[in-house]
Amino acid sequence: MIPIVIGVSFLIFVIIDMIPGDPGSSLLGAGARQEEIDMMNEQLGYNLPLLQRYGKYMYDAVFRLELGTSYATKRPVITEIANRLPISMIVAFNAIFFSLVFGVPLGVLSAVKQNTLFDRIPTGIALLMASQPAFLIGLVLMLIFSLWLGWFPATGIASWRSYVMPMIALGLPYGGRQLRFTRSSMLETIRQDYVRTARAKGASERLVIWKHAMKNALLPVITVAGNSFGILIGGAIATETLFGLPGLGSFIVSGIRQKDVPVVTGGIIIFAVVFSFVILAVDLSYAFVDPRIKAKYSGGRR
Amino acid sequence: MTDHLISIQNLSVEYRSDIETVYAVNNITFSLKKGETFGLVGETGAGKTTTALTIMRLLPEQTGRITGGSIDFDGRSLLDLPESEMRSIRGEQISMIFQDPMTSLNPVMSVEEQIAEAMELHNRDNKTPEDIRKRVDEVLLMVGIPPSRKHDYPHQFSGGMKQRVVIAMALACEPQLLIADEPTTALDVTIQAQVISMIRKLRDRLGTAMIMITHDLGIVAQTCDNVAVMYAGEIIEMGTAEDIYLSSDHHPYTTGLFGSIPNLRSKTSRLTPIAGLMPDPTHLPEGCNFSPRCPLKMEICDRQPPCIYRNGTHLISCHLFEGRENWRKEEA
Amino acid sequence: MNSSTTRITVDAAIFKKESRWKEVWRRLKKDRLAMFALAVISVLILIAVFADLIVPYETALKMNLRQKLALPSATHWFGCDGYGRDLFARCIHGARVSLTIAFSTAFATLVVGSMIGALVGYVGGKLDDLVMRALDIFSAIPSILFAMAMVAALGSGIVNICIAIALTNIPGFVRIVRSSVLNIAEQEYIEAARAGGTSTLRILIKHVLPNAVGTIIVQTTANVASMILIAATLSFLGLGINPPQPEWGALVSEGKEFLRTAPHLILFPGVMICVASFSMSILGDGLRDALDPRLRT
Numbered sequence: 001m002i003p004i005v006i007g008v009s010f011l012i013f014v015i016i017d018m019i020p021g022d023p024g025s026s027l028l029g030a031g032a033r034q035e036e037i038d039m040m041n042e043q044l045g046y047n048l049p050l051l052q053r054y055g056k057y058m059y060d061a062v063f064r065l066e067l068g069t070s071y072a073t074k075r076p077v078i079t080e081i082a083n084r085l086p087i088s089m090i091v092a093f094n095a096i097f098f099s100l101v102f103g104v105p106l107g108v109l110s111a112v113k114q115n116t117l118f119d120r121i122p123t124g125i126a127l128l129m130a131s132q133p134a135f136l137i138g139l140v141l142m143l144i145f146s147l148w149l150g151w152f153p154a155t156g157i158a159s160w161r162s163y164v165m166p167m168i169a170l171g172l173p174y175g176g177r178q179l180r181f182t183r184s185s186m187l188e189t190i191r192q193d194y195v196r197t198a199r200a201k202g203a204s205e206r207l208v209i210w211k212h213a214m215k216n217a218l219l220p221v222i223t224v225a226g227n228s229f230g231i232l233i234g235g236a237i238a239t240e241t242l243f244g245l246p247g248l249g250s251f252i253v254s255g256i257r258q259k260d261v262p263v264v265t266g267g268i269i270i271f272a273v274v275f276s277f278v279i280l281a282v283d284l285s286y287a288f289v290d291p292r293i294k295a296k297y298s299g300g301r302r
Numbered sequence: 303m304t305d306h307l308i309s310i311q312n313l314s315v316e317y318r319s320d321i322e323t324v325y326a327v328n329n330i331t332f333s334l335k336k337g338e339t340f341g342l343v344g345e346t347g348a349g350k351t352t353t354a355l356t357i358m359r360l361l362p363e364q365t366g367r368i369t370g371g372s373i374d375f376d377g378r379s380l381l382d383l384p385e386s387e388m389r390s391i392r393g394e395q396i397s398m399i400f401q402d403p404m405t406s407l408n409p410v411m412s413v414e415e416q417i418a419e420a421m422e423l424h425n426r427d428n429k430t431p432e433d434i435r436k437r438v439d440e441v442l443l444m445v446g447i448p449p450s451r452k453h454d455y456p457h458q459f460s461g462g463m464k465q466r467v468v469i470a471m472a473l474a475c476e477p478q479l480l481i482a483d484e485p486t487t488a489l490d491v492t493i494q495a496q497v498i499s500m501i502r503k504l505r506d507r508l509g510t511a512m513i514m515i516t517h518d519l520g521i522v523a524q525t526c527d528n529v530a531v532m533y534a535g536e537i538i539e540m541g542t543a544e545d546i547y548l549s550s551d552h553h554p555y556t557t558g559l560f561g562s563i564p565n566l567r568s569k570t571s572r573l574t575p576i577a578g579l580m581p582d583p584t585h586l587p588e589g590c591n592f593s594p595r596c597p598l599k600m601e602i603c604d605r606q607p608p609c610i611y612r613n614g615t616h617l618i619s620c621h622l623f624e625g626r627e628n629w630r631k632e633e634a
Numbered sequence: 635m636n637s638s639t640t641r642i643t644v645d646a647a648i649f650k651k652e653s654r655w656k657e658v659w660r661r662l663k664k665d666r667l668a669m670f671a672l673a674v675i676s677v678l679i680l681i682a683v684f685a686d687l688i689v690p691y692e693t694a695l696k697m698n699l700r701q702k703l704a705l706p707s708a709t710h711w712f713g714c715d716g717y718g719r720d721l722f723a724r725c726i727h728g729a730r731v732s733l734t735i736a737f738s739t740a741f742a743t744l745v746v747g748s749m750i751g752a753l754v755g756y757v758g759g760k761l762d763d764l765v766m767r768a769l770d771i772f773s774a775i776p777s778i779l780f781a782m783a784m785v786a787a788l789g790s791g792i793v794n795i796c797i798a799i800a801l802t803n804i805p806g807f808v809r810i811v812r813s814s815v816l817n818i819a820e821q822e823y824i825e826a827a828r829a830g831g832t833s834t835l836r837i838l839i840k841h842v843l844p845n846a847v848g849t850i851i852v853q854t855t856a857n858v859a860s861m862i863l864i865a866a867t868l869s870f871l872g873l874g875i876n877p878p879q880p881e882w883g884a885l886v887s888e889g890k891e892f893l894r895t896a897p898h899l900i901l902f903p904g905v906m907i908c909v910a911s912f913s914m915s916i917l918g919d920g921l922r923d924a925l926d927p928r929l930r931t
Contacts, residue, residue, distance in 0.1 A: 199360055200358060200392055201471065212411075216409065292455065
């Protein structure tokens with residue numbers, strides 16, 4: 001995983017480096033004197049070659065926990081991120097929870113009752129939901145539940161209520177995807193030979209589904225849920241911005257608008273690192289659950 | 303008829319989809335006594351597996367249809383039973399083992415769990431978990447697998463051993479009838495011999511009747527008391543093993559099947575396969591199903607399906623036997 | 635009789651080669667939902683292509699403060715936005731922008747991704763390892779973030795967004811093509827071609843790619859569907875095209891300021907985004923079923 005983190009951070013660093021502007025003038029403002037600007041640039045290592053700048057950046061980040069100073073707010077980037085990351089995480093996990101609770105059981109149901117109404121209706125709605133951008137659903141929810149009904153606040157993080165609409169706005173498209181994938185995984189599993197063997201043993205349909213099929217069908221669902229996390233983040237950023245939640249996503253967006261290099265670099269890298277951790281956790285849990293993979297790891301093979 | 307363990311009469315099965323109807327099994331009749339081994343021989347697509355699935359009532363729900371006939375097992379009509387009763391028969395009184403051991407076992411359950419499940423599902427005499435565990439060990443020993451391996455998962459076993467596990471599962475409740483659908487086709491030849499030999503020993507020990515489905519005439523010779531040859535969903539020849547292997551009278555298809563086997567003893571430069579392919583099961587020909595490929599075909603064969611002719615225990619469905627000495631037309 | 639058996643075998647040979655695509659088309663035609671989706675997409679594409687003929691571009695830009703936030707009416711079918719611009723015109727021209735981005739990025743992804751994926755999957759070895767490592771790094775960055783970073787570095791504008799989105803999608807596409815190719819490469823007819831002395835390039839073009847085509851097509855339709863959404867999201871965040879150029883996501887963003895008083899401003903472009911993406915997904919599903927009915931789920 002370490003090489004990936006290095007690779008990611010380097011890539012981002014290089015890309016963002018292309019944004020015009022130097023730290024000196026941005027931090028000190030337009031009115032500052034040229035000597036002050038030059039001194040600050042020298043101090044921050046702006047004149048060093050790219051690789052060295054990258055090395056310095058990573059060193060500061062890992063060993064001194066410093067990610068630079070925001071051009072816009074003049075405060076340390078790391079503090080801002082530390083404040084905002086938890087909010088983004090809460091929003092994201094709420095959405096995942098919502099999507100799994102609705103997506104997986106309905107997916108199983110539609111697979112078991114294939115081609116009946118219990119299948120066509122959930123599948124149709126799922127596809128419809130998965131075809132929407134999260135911000136659009138968010139806007140509609142906002143319109144109905146905030147502006148018309150007044151049940152939930154439209155913006156800000158006043159209370160737990162503020163988290164409900166973002167959860168639904170993000171969770172619905174993601175849940176739609178989960179439903180479709182659970183359904184196809186389930187359908188494929190039901191067709192497997194070992195399911196037929198179970199029936200030949202005299203197992204009831206219910207036992208076959210719950211005991212034999214589910215366990216196998218859910219394995220790929222876990223992986224896909226992890227992999228689609230990336231798509232979730234996209235929607236999460238838009239949702240944060242829409243609902244005015246002070247999360248990391250909206251922070252990065254405003255950073256880009258303001259050409260706030262340290263914020264954008266630090267923010268995206270942190271996001272990417274967290275993302276890698278999530279994927280890793282999903283992979284590990286997969287290994288935990290599937291005896292075939294567990295054997296590979298415990299057998300000492302790496 | 304009443305001393306038969308299972309009796310299938312005039313069974314016909316179709317697979318119906320929006321596009322087409324496949325006539326998989328067309329009016330077959332055969333029966334087994336207790337402890338008898340019955341061979342069902344034929345090419346791929348002849349309807350053997352469909353017959354087996356029909357006996358187990360495991361046909362795919364959405365497309366499989368039984369369009370006629372009856373199956374009597376142990377005095378009961380299987381086709382009329384409610385699903386719940388059928389479930390108690392499956393695995394306990396009639397068991398089935400399938401062709402591909404690689405995919406027949408659930409990859410995320412240990413071998414012990416899967417065999418134990420067979421017993422737990424039919425736990426009539428209220429065995430305790432302890433009893434069941436002991437029985438799993440017994441059964442594993444019976445098929446030649448050390449009980450120490452019972453916590454292992456299917457992927458940790460070789461193909462031959464997986465098939466033994468499958469057989470162990472099927473025989474765990476000591477069923478009266480075992481249906482074996484090409485049990486060794488997916489295994490290599492040396493393992494095949496081992497598995498067949500094991501099946502025979504178990505059958506002798508437990509007194510299980512068996513329907514052995516195969517396209518391998520060698521296996522039929524080794525294991526079966528009676529044999530039926532299926533073609534395009536019909537039984538075109540049936541008799542005892544002697545009838546099939548030793549008699550000189552045969553359906554042309556059966557002759558073709560034997561002719562396709564390489565003979566180690568005699569000098570042959572080429573094999574004689576049967577020309578052509580089995581008819582499209584959605585569009586069966588009007589007369590005899592085999593007539594397009596039959597080297598001995600007569601004019602009547604295209605027009606009229608043949609009747610069944612009997613000579614003692616030997617039955618053949620072919621126009622060639624009309625009026626032949628010793629062969630009498632069998633009234634349906 | 636011999637003629638009937640020979641007829642069977644000859645029919646089988648002809649059937650294989652020529653009518654594969656006809657067969658696929660026939661199966662697709664039967665799927666009414668997919669055909670409906672195809673019709674919808676075609677209409678949208680036509681709108682995008684002939685946008686100027688439907689409504690002149692100037693109308694989309696013309697401000698008229700007296701008509702500010704007007705509701706739908708006979709003169710302004712979709713009403714007017716906060717600057718009094720005709721929303722219908724903006725939606726029509728927005729279609730052109732949104733669909734151009736979506737289709738061109740999907741196409742770029744297809745071309746570049748297929749080439750890399752096929753090459754890497756077939757050749758394997760060190761090249762494969764290297765490319766997969768690079769892909770791992772790219773996959774570790776969520777695509778929106780990557781697109782945002784690209785836009786931050788390169789600036790906004792249609793071309794830049796297209797590059798950014800394409801770059802984020804190519805890795806995923808390469809993976810899919812690569813795994814499809816790996817599957818195909820295992821097949822014996824490839825082995826046979828190689829044994830017969832066919833060059834790598836020829837094998838790739840004649841044998842591998844045609845068989846991967848199915849997967850590629852289906853994945854591309856899915857890509858178009860998701861790129862419509864990604865482009866809309868980027869524009870919504872203000873990181874996409876430059877105002878006053880209309881794009882569906884940007885229109886929604888503009889409209890959200892007036893959510894309470896003029897909800898139609900987000901509804902019309904929003905519905906168009908949804909319809910476009912939804913139809914593309916349905917078409918993709920239909921194509922997948924038509925290409926291989928055995929996979930039908």
